[in-house]
Structures are given as structure tokens and as C-alpha cells.
Amino acid sequence: MDCFQYRNGVLHAEDISLVSIAEQYGTPCYVYSRTAIEQQWRTFDRALTAYPHLICYAVKANSNLAVLNTLAQLGAGFDIVSGGELERVLHAGGQANKIVFSGVGKTIAEMQRALELGIFCFNVESEAELFRLNDVAGKMGKRAPVSLRVNPDVDAKTHPYISTGMKKNKFGIDIALAPLVYATAAQLPHIEVTGVDCHIGSQLTEITPFIDAAQRVMQLVATLKQQGIELKHVDFGGGLGVQYDAETPPSVVEYAQALQAILGNAPYQIVFEPGRVIVANAGILLTKVEYLKQTPEKHFAIVDAAMNDLIRPALYSAWQAVSPVIPREDISSQEYDIVGPICETGDFLAKDRNLSLQPDDLLAIRSAGAYGFAMSSNYNSRPRVAEIMVQGAECRVIRQRENVADLWALERIW
């Protein structure tokens, strides 16, 4: 169920009108539906009951403590890519033994901390990293649980910036070389080979690349078995797409069924690292129209949110729906570019949208729960916006709006 719906002509987040949120907390702000996050989580979890599984929410999609805590309470594991994400998860109540650590550039300090805490496993992305991890674990008198992230050379058919499973990408170990690297890993005294991992990209809207990758991974698992290397878990990463516009991504159930057809009754724990599909449609960015501006070419709606708040349109030409909080019928509509106040032509949130607008109108940029606030910045010295979480008729600030003093809090004059 969509937790952002119109009631009596006003867009609501669950039971709370977005007009009242704007009045109480100001704009721009992110608004998340806690119920929507919980629902998505449960849908994912239920679809996978055929196998023992661990769902490790990809923290990078939305790392607010309240979001992480909501998921931790449901039993989530977490996929992290930095020491910062590791500490966030712990601070939010997540369990270390349900954490997978991905990423191509893990530092010695990050490895030490993760080993000290006893994470579920390291998704190792290169031989060099494997040797470093063996060394670090050895000095600590430990054995590091390891899953090699393999690169299956499958085209995820998504935006090139977020496609990760092709030979030309920096991620993972070439699947053709993986048997050799596994053989090396199995000989290292401070490495315990526990699994295999694969993540081919984000916002996948077709099932075929997932199937191709899963087949290649399971072939590798069979080869390793012949080599005498028995794995305990198989991690299929994240990447399941969501509907922003007219895409028709596979449902979680379709995705699970397709994997089941490949896995049969394989005796492995199955791990997933979903990010976007859990949180994207559980959030909006609420913004206010400051000015309407007309040039001979275009109509612009200049709003108080900008590319520093939501960079996806500027970075990937991503399309996100724009909904008026109170749709107007008193004036005719125009094609608008929805732009921010930043000094860049790339500062747009949407282009060519047919809307009826007046200054001070509120707009909701939809599907902003994933890779929204998490990718925001202070560019143009803009304080980061507030994040609000709603459940039913209850509403809480889960991150305060920054103020100008926060902008230079860590700076010193020479």
C-alpha cells in the first residue's frame, strides 16, 4: 500500500497532512513512512522463507539511525561499506554478527574494528585485500570470515554509473579467476572461507541479469565444491529496482521465485543486500515553490530544495515523480522545470512536468527515501534539511535541520 495518499485533496504521509508537516518543521524536508519501510521489509522477508536467509539492508541507501533502528527491530542484518556505516549500525541497535562488509577499499583500521566486533563476513573484492585481511586478522590472533565478491561479467542494463558487475567495473574478482583466488584463500591461516558474494548493480528492472549472475555464481559454487571448498552462504547482493516512472521491475516474489528455480534445494544460507527496494518509496522530499519564472524558452518553478538535497536527477538524469501537495484546479497547467537555487545549470529536480503552480505551493518529490538524504551535501553552504518520520498519526524529527553554525563547526580561521 502507498503510504503517501491524498485525503480530502491534500497529500498525506500516513495519517498526517504534508501541509501540517511543512508548517511545523519547515521546508525542504525529507518525510519517511515508518509503516512503508516495515511493510517492504516484511514483503522481502516473507518472499524468501524457502531458504534460511539473512537480509542485510544496504545502509548506504538511507543511513538515518531511526531507519536503521526500525529495520534492526525487525531482525535485519546490514550491508556496510565503511567504518562510519559500521558505527552507525551499532549505534542504531544493529547486531555485529549480522553485518556484511562490502567495498573495494577497506582500510586496516576498518578491518580491525570489524574483526574486533565479530561481523558476519567480509565481502573481499581483490586478492590484495585478501592478503591484507589475513595479515590484520593474524596480528589480532583471529580468523576473518570471508566471502569473495565475484564479478560475473553480466550487464545489469541499468545506468552505467550504477552498474557494477561487468569486467570493466572496479568491483569484485573476475569470476573466471575466482577458483584460483579461493584456493589461495583456503590456504591462508587467518582466513576462513565462508561464502560467495555477487552484486551486479542497482535499480535493475529486468530479471534476466539477476538470473544470469545467479547461474554463474552457482556454477562457481559447484566448481569450488569439486575443489574441496565448501561454502556456507551465498550472497546475491542487492539491486532490485523500484518503480519511479513507468518501469516494471520484477516484484520481490518474482525475484525470489527466479532464484529458487536456480537454487533448488541447495543447502546454503542465502544472503541479500537490498537497499533501494526497502526505502525508496517510503520517502518523499517536501519542498516549497519560491518563484515562478518564465523565459522565452521555458517555465521554471524555482523551489527551496536543490541538487545538494537530492542529487539523483543531476547525477543520473534520474526521473522522480513530482506531486503537488494540494492539486490546483483554479489555474491552467504549464510544463515546468523544477529547479533549485544552486548556481549550476544541472541543479534541477525534474524537467518538463505538467503542473498548475503558484508561489508558496508545496511539492512532494516522490520515491526519495533511497539515495536522497544519504547523498546530500552542503554545496553552496546550504544546511542539510530535516528528516521527519511518520507512523500513523505520530510524527518525529529523526534528524534536525542543520543551522548555519553547523556549516563551519569543524573549520578554523588561520
Ligand SMILES: Cc1ncc(COP(=O)(O)O)c(C=O)c1O
Ligand atoms: C555491494 C552493494 N550491495 C548492495 C547495494 C544495494 O543496492 P540497491 O540499493 O540497489 O538494492 C549496493 C548498491 O548498489 C552495493 O554496492
Ligand SMILES: N[C@@H](CCCC[NH3+])C(=O)O
Ligand atoms: N546512488 C545510486 C545508487 C548507487 C548504488 C550504490 N551501490 C542511486 O541513487 O540510484
